[in-house]
Amino acid sequence: MKNLKKCLVVVMMLGTLINYANDKKNTTYVVEGKKVKVEFNAVKKGNKLTIRDSYDVIIFSQEIENSGNYSKIFNLSNLLKGDYTAELEKDFEIVIKNFSVLEGKVSFNGEKRVFKPVIRTEKNKVLISKIDFNKEPLKVALYFNGEVIYSETVKDNSNVLNRVYKLSKEERGNYTVVINTNDRNYVQNFNF
Template structure:
């Protein structure tokens, strides 16, 4: 009976987590771009306070960043014509998703292609005692690499992960890790490093 209750609890949490992710997917920010000779007007719907908006070049260098101060509809004008010729991207970094809006500048002409806009979902982590629930919507079958590192109370740190796994080939990634079964019964600090879509996400856990 105890096992049934445990598995039911895990299943319920996973369903809840994916319901949350799917709700975000349905509420993904809609972008509206309006260009004139000197000004680009960017409108984003359903932004959340605390989201980070940035402009990056094709090397990932941040040229502009702004912390969204209010939830709702965001509208702002930008003069992108002064940028050097090349490829750029608006990036909206939210709680569980990252939306990218690429554009190019050539001879002071700014061009957006709506078809190239993309939404990438971050890994979602929930901790319950020593259980770690990891989930991710991988709409393009992108892989997720999980590395877990451990540091005991004496400050001894494992340079190699005590657990590593790469998950791919599914649009709905889910894992449940029981930290105390990874070889360490004593208390300490765990660092979970999640890599996907060329990005890295880190979660620190103390038990």
């Protein structure tokens, strides 16, 4: 039964990956000297678009209101010289487009995808799955009523990471899982 559940999670995550791989290319291009048109295909209502500078300061943030294709023209004339990212946060992944502003010109430096960890709870177990083709370390910390009860850094050579943590049946209360990977934190609170 445990193996069946693990297989289902892996199949769901791989299905999502294949589905996104079949999408048309998301595009970004310059409309006028300081204006940029950003497009993403296959967005869903509730996805979030964020533009950040190199110091991780949010310059623009918007929740997508309609499913389908997304297109918006941004006026970048007020941006200082530097590096920026346009990030579309989806259910299981984040699409990141890097761009630079130099002397009023915008240049794009590629696109990458970061897959978010999937955190599930089942009775007294915490199940964590993550697809990561770059095989980045994954730091996991479990908290009980605000105090760390377990932490580890997982380094795995496979593209799919699966972990199961068993909680004490006697320790009931508020739990928090904090995962740090790909320079991002993911937090999930739950009660057991």
